[in-house]
Amino acid sequence: MIQAAAGAVEDLDRLCEQMRTIQYHWGLRLENADGELGLEPETIRTIALHLLRRGVTTLELMTGLDLLNAVVADEDIELIREIALLQGDFGYAASKLLKTRSHPGQSLHWLAVRSSLPDQTTYTDALAALSAEDIESLLAVLDVADLVELLRMMSHRSHTPTWIKGSKQFTSALALAAKRPELFGPGPSGLTGIAQVRDDLLYGHSAFLDIEQGLRASIARDLLAALQAPEACALVSAALALDPHDSDAIWLHQYIERANDNEGDFPPGLAIRIAVPAPATRQPPRTHLVADGVPLVTSMFDLGVPDNPLRLLHRKQGLRALAEAHEVWLSEADCTEGCCGVLAAQIRRDEAMGQVLWEVRATRSRSEPARFAFNADEYDAEVARAEEDRSWEWPALRTARLLNQRLREEPSLLSRWDCRNGGAGSSNSDRSIMGLFLWHPEPPSRDRPWLQFEYQVEVLDSITIDSGAVADQVEEVVENLRSTDPKSVGRVCGGSQKHAEALGYPWPPSR
Template sequence: MRGILQAAAPGFAEDLDRLCEEMRGIQYHWGLRFEHADGDLGLDPETIRIIALHLLRQGVTILEIMTGLELLTTVVSDEDIELIREIALLQGDYGYAATKMLRTCSNPGHSLHWLAVRSSIPDQTTYTDALAALSAEDIEPLLAELNAADRVELIRMMSHRSHTPTWMQGGKQFAVPLALAAKRPELFGPGLSGLTGIVQVRDDLLYGHSAFLEIEQGLRASIARDLLAALQAPERRALVSAALALDPHDSEAIWLHQYIERADDGDGDFPPGLAIRIAVPAPATGQPPRTHLVVDGVPLVTNLFDLGVPDSPSRLLHRKQGLRARAEVHEVWLAEADCTEGCCGVLAAQIRRDEASGQVLWEVKATRSRSEPTPFTFNADEYDAEVARAEEDRSWEWPALQAARLLNQRLRDEPALLDRWDCRNGGVGSWNSDRSLLQLHLWHPEPPNPDRPWLQFKYPVKVLDSITVDNGAIAARVEEILERLRTTDPKLAGQVCGGSQAHAEALGYPWPPPR
């Protein structure tokens, strides 16, 4: 790569065209990257700019574009901003590479915001992460040019992230736009996407980054009530009803309908002590349900942990002892880092009951932090009642998720059902991104073992999303699945999703797996 690039100097047209032809002729170039860390090209900055810009303007392969971006990194100037942004819209690795350069150019907030509002939610994260990392000084020119609707949209985009930007903490520049948008919901935009934006901003105000804006508690509750009132207005209910009439199984419309019907207009006035609130993010985000722990009106996880989001209720409330307090101390993970626990740790609570004082005591600490644990004290009777109420609430489960829970339990109770097919239960789930699908994962003949070949199978089952969760119908659907598993080898109906060619050949299965 170094030789090919050096041959393009001093940048004559025929040399640059030959460079592109040679790079296009490299086979199996996936993952091949040129980085300046690999060695100095021995070229002057102006020649490097000529080569980089030619690759970016004339390149048609990933290798050409990524190499052009890498070369431009050291010689980028403000005149390149428009080109870099246009390339970033191709998404993928381009967006990440472009972001690094845009942060070194003038007014980085403007460029990153320009990309964020033009990207889909999965790709948006690249730019919102970079926006969140900007200093207050770098973000100020952007905030100065944003109107009220744009500022509220910025809050919505930030709501998907774990870390609260420093420029939002205690910020006054968002309070007025939030209050205005709550009274003028048309600022969120038209259609169902506008309603989704209202929900996301309301939940962020209650449980997320916006809870730490410089907004008096009473005004925070008032804005939350106004946002809910906007959602419940007849014309917005009609939007949701029209979408459901077109498709009764439209998960986004179902999610909106359920939020509108179930949300409590008193949620902003949290009681003293511990309040547990379960929120399901929009299906389009693909994010699982979250268990928000609000202590004296302050969302605990957002306040103490900026590396991950609150854990799901299935793990926090229903795994082992959950949040129930006994005399013996037990540890509960309240939130895990977005990477993994082994990398950046978790926010953990040591929970115990003090019978003598009638209190439940928590000591909360991020495991990779050097700071001292944060203590919390709760009235034991009130604490028990709130935990019991949250445990009994299953309204956050969609049909396929409830079916997955029931099926998982039945398979644990009846291990011989899968043993007969030389399979082991690898877990049953349903994901918010595809709420009409239940996935059973199976290990054959057992979970990964370095001494034996193994494969993983996925066994998908349709369980359509719906507004109402019919417990009887779901139980019957689970029985159908169990009966099928009793009579038919699930490996024949499933698809290989893990293992290797050597293992597949040893176990008598084709590779690559048929689709």
């Protein structure tokens, strides 16, 4: 079909018309267009540009990008960037083309600041991998506001780019921006940016700038002062007045209230800090482990982020130290443990020395494990404090925690309906919903059909958690489970058509 369109404009228009009748599938991608088609480069370029300029379907545009891959020129950069703004697969394919052009950092940065998560990650990943020459070319044209925004965007990634480590340019920009908060942008989104950059300075990539702990603490205090300024608090109050259940405004209010002026002055030993990323990031809470002022996970593991406190602190033994060593996962690779491993710590207590000993290693790395020794009394006190701290929860998450506890105490609430508890929870991306996941008749098994159901309850977000209201909500769910089969009110969210048919449920699941 493509070879036949190598001639006049009308042939190219006819190619577009034909392609519009074909449903797009990734299997139609051209991996090696110049070799597969046997056409001259000039002809391939003509077809590619026609598809990109006149195409209206995914197949036309993706084929155009695939064809252009072999014959792309600097003059195509503007067109490629415009198509990349369609996001998704378009952005990923376009970024591969842009990385081969002059000054790729400028194009990738241009796209990153115009994209929302998760599409932004496509460009920040590409920026992180740029050569020293290409990143220097980009940084040369960025002003202070651009530099701190680049730090903010990079804070969402697991891997610390080499060009952040030891950078004097970013350190100077961050110190200046902390004194001039208007550089973060206007309104609540600017305040959110300040909070994100502050957390990154304390626990993330920016902790590895060319920065001493005293300066790090000073900049953190300046950033907090900007958030606590009367005009900033007035912005948050106005947003809450418009919508008292606005999770992003609630998050900002709580961040400002809970942040500590002394956060950058980490004591010797282990400090445990729980941080909830802004809801707009769609990321779960993180348990930051700071060893002698250094963020442990960020420094040792570039494949994942610090683990959720619900797992790290509250599953089994957590971080508590006994004479017998036990292993704890501090971070799991973004792609799962089975693929790229975890950062794991062997924890044990040495009573004779009065110490808690950690041996930390990345399971898929050949590097020697890192060893830490903490004063046992101080360690125990810090772990106990972190375990007792529930100030980071939101109403739906606390409801889920207490419901899980109740279901463990009364397993018959679900077993009477031939269900098993898959866990109640609430996502940071939708903090007004508590979801209870159920297996029927039991967790996945090769020996019998199974389905997964989700039973949802609305629990509106709020600045403070009303313990009585949470307890009432849990009781209401429990009473419903006593009298009503949750499968009759929940939605199927896992399984297969074969299993659904065997168990007598419709497929596909309702949305």
